[in-house]
Amino acid sequence: MPYDDGDNTRFRGEPGFREEPDFRTSTSTGSIPPVRASSGPLDDIFEDPTHGDPGRDRMAVHFAWEAILLIGAGVLGFLIYSQHKSAVTGQNLRELVVFAAALGLLAFGAAASLRAAAPNLAIGPVAVAAAMSFAEKGNAGVSSAGPKIVGLAALVGLVIAVLVVGFQVPGWAASLAGALVVIVWIQKHAAPITVAGEFDPTDRSWYYFGGFAAASILGAALCAIRPLRRGVGRFRPVGDPAARRGFFAALVTGVAVVSSTVLAAVAGILIAGLNSSVQPDLGMEWTGLAIGVALVGGVSAFGRRGGVFGTVLATIVVSLIIRFGEAADWRLSPYAVGAVTIAAGLVVTRLVETFGKPLLTPDEETWTSESTSTWTGGTGWGGADTGSWSASLPTQPTVNRPDPWQDDRWGAGR
Numbered sequence: 001m002p003y004d005d006g007d008n009t010r011f012r013g014e015p016g017f018r019e020e021p022d023f024r025t026s027t028s029t030g031s032i033p034p035v036r037a038s039s040g041p042l043d044d045i046f047e048d049p050t051h052g053d054p055g056r057d058r059m060a061v062h063f064a065w066e067a068i069l070l071i072g073a074g075v076l077g078f079l080i081y082s083q084h085k086s087a088v089t090g091q092n093l094r095e096l097v098v099f100a101a102a103l104g105l106l107a108f109g110a111a112a113s114l115r116a117a118a119p120n121l122a123i124g125p126v127a128v129a130a131a132m133s134f135a136e137k138g139n140a141g142v143s144s145a146g147p148k149i150v151g152l153a154a155l156v157g158l159v160i161a162v163l164v165v166g167f168q169v170p171g172w173a174a175s176l177a178g179a180l181v182v183i184v185w186i187q188k189h190a191a192p193i194t195v196a197g198e199f200d201p202t203d204r205s206w207y208y209f210g211g212f213a214a215a216s217i218l219g220a221a222l223c224a225i226r227p228l229r230r231g232v233g234r235f236r237p238v239g240d241p242a243a244r245r246g247f248f249a250a251l252v253t254g255v256a257v258v259s260s261t262v263l264a265a266v267a268g269i270l271i272a273g274l275n276s277s278v279q280p281d282l283g284m285e286w287t288g289l290a291i292g293v294a295l296v297g298g299v300s301a302f303g304r305r306g307g308v309f310g311t312v313l314a315t316i317v318v319s320l321i322i323r324f325g326e327a328a329d330w331r332l333s334p335y336a337v338g339a340v341t342i343a344a345g346l347v348v349t350r351l352v353e354t355f356g357k358p359l360l361t362p363d364e365e366t367w368t369s370e371s372t373s374t375w376t377g378g379t380g381w382g383g384a385d386t387g388s389w390s391a392s393l394p395t396q397p398t399v400n401r402p403d404p405w406q407d408d409r410w411g412a413g414r
Helices: 060-083 090-115 123-140 142-167 171-187 201-223 226-232 247-274 284-296 310-327 334-355 362-371
Strands: 002-004 009-011
Touching: 060 310, 060 334, 090 123, 090 201, 090 247, 090 284, 090 310, 123 142, 123 171, 123 247, 123 284, 142 171, 142 247, 171 247, 201 226, 201 247, 201 310, 226 247, 284 310, 284 334, 310 334
Parallel strands: none
Antiparallel strands: 002 009
């Protein structure tokens, strides 16, 4: 069969012959998947119909991991009670519960900023600064000094949020700048500050922990709803990370960043109440612990994805590990615990991202699998790159054909 390439006519089997595929009958292109129907008028606000993975995130991986965390917390509790009973009874138990509440509030703030894809690294220094400020003004009482400290923390969070959403920059970079500014204020205090006043959070330890747990579980449960989940994580980059994600994404991310600094300030007040004096530390160990707990709890480092009970359970596990280390005199450095926790949390993130992504429908799976079998050459029909095409032509069958020069018709005119 001849093929006209514009210069001359070439026959099948001759060098340089290429046959164009018939796209009208080829089955390699698959079938076009059906267009998704909109489930509501707010899809364009909460969802992002042109970006991201379509479909509902799978929650089974989160619940499975949370079951493992629950078992781990039970095992740690049994070990501590059997080997160091005094560390988890009486006044020590109440102090442990307050410590878990403070760490949980920091982890809750870290989880909120991580879900919004704008991790806040300033929560640790903000907590230490809030503890130092409360130690100086504790005589005025929690009801008087607390709102002022929380308000200043919210102002710091607002400045960070403006940098993040106003200039569309990574949250970790903007919050690191905010953390350094807070550390400058901390370093102006060379000596430990004695806690003034008579605030003792151990009297209502279970209330503080219960409040944190209820707020964390409620917030995570709301984020399990598909539109809200995608709305909270809409700041998560899906293409060019510098591309603006819209007003709604900026609003949600800004609220998450400010809320995380407010929660850090409340945690700092609880930390001050547990101690007779507050050391002017940098506070980055608290940042490491908080982000590590949030990651171990199942919140993805990439944003959006997270479980329901994970942050609470991970807070209990890490708090028990720290108390076990203190009782056994392991001399664990908070930085070491934070580093190990973050490393473990990154492994959990990979599991969440691998097994928590939405499932494709049968039509989408067919389209995706068959589209990979189409021609992928990079230089066009006349280029040297043949892509996935075979470099050599198929072997032509040997057929005994008559010699056209010996045909009688050539001599018909004689």
